[in-house]
Amino acid sequence: MRNSHLLEEKAEINRLLNNIKKEYEEGIQPVLAHNNPKMFGNCHKIPKLKKIQINRGLGLAAQNTNILKKSIEEFTKITGQKPVITKSKKAIAGFKIREDMELGLTVTLRGEKMYTFLTKLIFFTFAQIRDFRGLSVRSFDKAGNYSFGLKEQLIFPEIDYEDVVQVQGFTITLVISSYSKKTVFNNIFNGMVLLKFLRFPLNDSGYYERYESLQDISQVWDRKKHLRRKRWAQE
Template sequence: MRSQQSLEEIAEIHLLLEDIKKEYETGIRTVLRKNNPTMFANPHTIPKLQKIQINRGLGLAAQNTNILKKSIEEFTTITGQKPIITKSKKAIAGFKIRENMELGLTVTLRGEKMYTFLTKLIFFTFAQIRDFRGLSVRSFDKAGNYTLGLKEQLIFPEIDYEDVDQTQGFSITLVVSSSSPKTRSRTIDKVLNGMILFKFLRFPLNDSGYYEKYSSFSEVNQVWDRKKHLRRKRWSQE
């Protein structure tokens, strides 16, 4: 017989699979505010996913029309949206790059397409990665956004193995938006907001490794402050 906790987890996953946007608006936001009335007294401070940016750098290979066309088709198939071709802003002779030269592709997903892609990424795509052990919590940036890299496009169910000439990866950035007050505008608070949101969305964050020896978040915060102090001390001596 399944435990009550496992049944609740299964129910949560089914709700997210059915409509992840609706579950966030009606379920997750309410739970966050109820469990943390002091932290999220203002509803605008509750973290939310603003957009997802997907990028692929092709370099000089983008000058090959067939390679560029194939990448555009893959992006359109995976995201449901046609990508924008990124171009160089200035010439760099050492890298044989001219000004306004095509170098890669980018897509920005919002709204329904963003949530559709997120559902596919969490519940289907990560499961296709060999020896997948979760994603590092150390990939958050100072703004609380999360960036991950995928080595190949074959892990997406829409891509047919026989149609792929060469495996190419891309980077995915999940941009989190939250209007934090000045008292909670530090980097550690922004990262914490992102971690809380992703945990509720069943994002496979791996909390072990570097952080498993600490029993509470306050201990991790103290370690960060100590390292910051030592870094400043070293700089002042130099």
């Protein structure tokens, strides 16, 4: 029985590696709709990945032409798309920042480039992180989007160690869209469901496996909110 599950898991991973977009449309979407028709009966309610945003803040170092040029080259190699230079909206004298000053880089991936980057990220890049134990399930925002940081660019296969002048990281945001009830719980739950099907390495998602149904989890969240409000009222 255990070997059967291992074979199914390997087959699922191979399908995602082959074409993650096709597997989502032909494999993940029908499974969600079939297993929970009440929540995902409408195809527009099924969570899907809308875009991936990758950001790097350079601060005052962006004024150095060589550093800025090197970061642009790294972004282009990693994402296959030229980044946009982010600039300050107003002057802040205490931080020596002028208005319209170059401070960082950002890239927004959609379509095929988004799925290509996601495949590389899940199955190749995370494996290069030393002592990697997964990502926290608590990094979802209220809209159900997932954000996390990477400390260095060397974990990407396109980057040559000898070409790196300065070790710099990224902030990556997976923007997830779902047309469910606009509540924080539903947004986060939909994001967790999607990332779990995509084999995203969430290390503490097993916290919710102790509950038998979605209603049990919802009740726990309601109790926690009630206790927080009670504590705030006492303070």
